[in-house]
Amino acid sequence: MARFAHRSGATALTVTNLVGAAAVTFTLLVNLARGYPLLALARTVLVATGLYWRWVRAGRPRGIEAIEREAERED
Numbered sequence: 001m002a003r004f005a006h007r008s009g010a011t012a013l014t015v016t017n018l019v020g021a022a023a024v025t026f027t028l029l030v031n032l033a034r035g036y037p038l039l040a041l042a043r044t045v046l047v048a049t050g051l052y053w054r055w056v057r058a059g060r061p062r063g064i065e066a067i068e069r070e071a072e073r074e075d
Contacts, residue, residue, distance in 0.1 A: 002017035031037045061067045 002014050002021060005013040005017055055061075058067075059070070061070065
């Protein structure tokens with residue numbers, strides 16, 4: 001957002017966005033240093049891997065219509 005604000009010539013908005021980005025970066029670094037977020041990220045990756053594996057195993061359906069058609073064929 002800071003880049004968009006800078007391109008549009010809004011200096012105050014650019015500074016505000018940069019300060020906000022710095023605050024978010026600092027908060028993320030402090031939280032990562034505690035270790036607990038790393039466990040949450042690891043669990044998220046584990047769940048995402050399981051869901052991806054199931055999606056591939058189901059033939060990579062593109063939408064709910066494909067899933068419904070597949071379910072109807074199996075009945």
